[in-house]
Amino acid sequence: LGDTIAMISFKIPIKSILLYHTKEFVVSGASVLAVFLICIFCIYKIHKKNETLKMQTQLLMINQSRLALMGEMIGNISHQWRQPLSQISSTLINLELYNERGKLSKERLEGGIKDAGEQVKFMSDTIEDFKNFFNPNMPKKEFNVSEAIEQARKILNASLKKHVIDISVRIEENFTLYGNVNELIQVLINIINNAKEAFLDVPLKRREIKIRSFLKQGERVITIENNASRIDEARLGKIFEPHFTTKQQGSGLGLYMSKMIIEKNGGSISAANSDEGAIFTIAFR
Incomplete structure (x- = not known):
């Protein structure tokens, strides 16, 4: 046999699909190895291409989610600024009136300026809060979860007040x-916004979101529970799942992005129905 390690047979149709001739070729070990290596290389290239395409798709989804969040945050800034701008305007008008009447004392002026x-x-x-939130170069470090929750509350404060939603921590x-x-x-904002949308569909006297943290079986757990409607x-x-949404104008990326972020950091996220509504659980080992 020598170097012969394989026999390859194939059929070639000639003139009629019912008529076949069979040819047998003797293939050397070197030829089989070359074909095998070429196949492995092709499979590797296809795999790398699929991985690159998957990564590009995920980056595109991340950018879409961030842009959508940016738009909402700009709306929140306008709500946050409305009251202080009104207060400043009222202070200036009062100072002007006192000045016209000759009753603008030094103390009143200093009080208005203050x-x-x-x-x-x-x-x-x-x-500053919004700028820090969108800082792409924020380094990894140990942080207190209560600070992250407070920051999310501050960013969403105007929207929560507008829809009369209380958050207990x-x-x-x-x-x-x-x-x-x-x-x-970002994950907290996505989940709170999801609860806010659920509240808008349900008439409730009291809208409440409860955020809790605790240790359980060696895991650090954060739960976000709302008393809106239960999830079907x-x-x-x-x-x-990406692009899954029940909202008419929703992108379906918020919760998908939240899952990606949590899993990227070695954690897990899940959702379940509670007695009053829905509860999201985030766990880190």
């Missing part, structure tokens, strides 16, 4: 995580 300064500082702090002392704090803030069981297993 009030206006406090409102301007509030507006400046609001911009009970976080264990020194409950910390390691990672990018902005990513957890048929949809419950799909809510973290």
Whole structure:
């Protein structure tokens, strides 16, 4: 036999599909190895191409989600600024009236300037909060979860007030995580916004979101529970899928992005129905 390690047979149709001739070729070991290596190389290239395409698709979804969130945040800034701008305008009008009547004392002027300064500082702090949230170069570090929750509340404050939604927080002392704090803030914003949308469809006297943290079987757990409507069981297993949404103008990327972020940081996220509504559970080992 020598170097002959394989016999390959194939049929070639000639003149008629019912008439075949069979040819047998003797293939050397070197030829089989070359064909095998070429096949492996082709499979590798196809796999790499699919991986690159998958990564590009995920990056596109991330950008779409961030842009949608940016648009909503700009709307929140306008709501946050409305009250302090109104307060500043009212202060200036009062100072002008007192001045016209000759009753503008030094104390009244200083008081008006102080009030206006406090409102301007509030507006400046609001911009700083949003700027920090969208900082792409935020390094990974140990952070307190309560700070991330408070930051998410501040960013969504105007929207929550507008829709009369209360948030109660009970976080264990020194409950910390390691990672990018902005990513957890984004996840919290996505889940709170999801609850807000659910509240708008249900007439309730009291709209409440409860955020809790605790240790369970070696895991650091955060739960976000709302008392809006329960999630339909048929949809419950799909809510973290990309582009799945029940909203008319929703992108279906918020919860999908939240799942990607949590899993990228070695955690897990799940959703379930509770007695009053829905509960989202985030767990890190």
